[in-house]
Amino acid sequence: MGVDRYRLKGIGREKANLLTQDPTSLCVKVTKEQNMTLSPAFIGSISEGISKQLDSKINDYEPELKGIVLAYEDLQLVSSDASLLADRPFLFIKIKVTYILFQPHIGSxxxxxxxxxxxxxxxxxxxxxxxxxxxxxxxxxxxxxxxxxxxxxxxxxxxxxxxxxxxxxxxxxxxxxxxxxxxxxxxxxxxxxxxxxxxxxxxxxxxxx
Structure with a gap:
């Protein structure tokens, strides 16, 4: 199931993709499956909840990804249904997304x-x-x-x-x-x-x- 409702900030997806064409830019694409927790407020608008959480990562350094998130694309839901556990007031879902990252390192x-x-x-x-x-x-x-x-x-x-x-x-x-x-x-x-x-x-x- 694809999710096409998402917004970008920063330099934007178009420019981020352009940078990945230049190996000297140190910008790369990384596709990742990950679990995500959402507030029950998004039980009727899962796409919006996912978008807000991913948008909050843009321009931030993500240690797990070893880079700055410039943009994201190709967002998909891996789990078809969001689950709400009785003892934890959150929605638990699994997504697959491609991040565009800036990954400089010492000596670059x-x-x-x-x-x-x-x-x-x-x-x-x-x-x-x-x-x-x-x-x-x-x-x-x-x-x-x-x-x-x-x-x-x-x-x-x-x-x-x-x-x-x-x-x-x-x-x-x-x-x-x-x-x-x-x-x-x-x-x-x-x-x-x-x-x-x-x-x-x-x-x-x-x-x-």
Whole structure:
């Protein structure tokens, strides 16, 4: 039985799917069967209850999935009926769903868009959502005069904060040209990059007003 009533937030399913086409994005699809408990309030609207619970996972780090949930799709009910146990006031159901996850790890090479430039560090955004701080050091220097807002750069992940509600990355500049880090070609990838840059430049302009 398929469930087609669900909503997405964050970057949305379309962009999340686009990212999975680029192996360097570290975005993947994982299909999982899982048990779910719902409030009895959803006994007449199981689909709505499932949607709300899955929506609450988006943009959060899920330890069991080892990544940030960007979106989900292909949602199905595995159990045909929701069961309500006498000693527990919840509905128990089983679902199958495909998650789109962002799964960076220490040593990963990612592309960021610069949104803040400081003498000691840079702040970038990855996939329009995740902040990454790139620190300058004696062994990892850059010429600040060559950088500008909206520039794309490659960095190596050196630290990951995996707090469920607050996720951010730290890194150092990677010694690779940007062109060598991306394997995606064509109009779809170009549109995604241009949107990231445009959003960052818009944010910067608003801050100056």
């Amino acid at each position: 090479i990612l592309t960021g868009v610069i949104k803040e430039i400081r003498e000691s560090h840079l702040v970038c955004v990855v996939h329009e959502m995740f902040n990454a701080t790139i620190f300058q050091s004696a062994s990892n220097l850059w010429d600040i005069s060559t950088l500008k807002m909206g520039d794309r750069l490659l960095f190596e992940v050196t630290e990951i904060s995996k707090n469920t509600k607050i996720f951010f990355l730290q890194g150092k500049l990677a010694n690779l040209p940007v062109d060598e880090a991306s394997t995606v070609t064509g109009e779809a990838e170009e549109e995604h990059v241009e949107k990231e840059t445009e959003d960052m430049m818009t944010d910067a302009s608003e801050e100056l007003l």
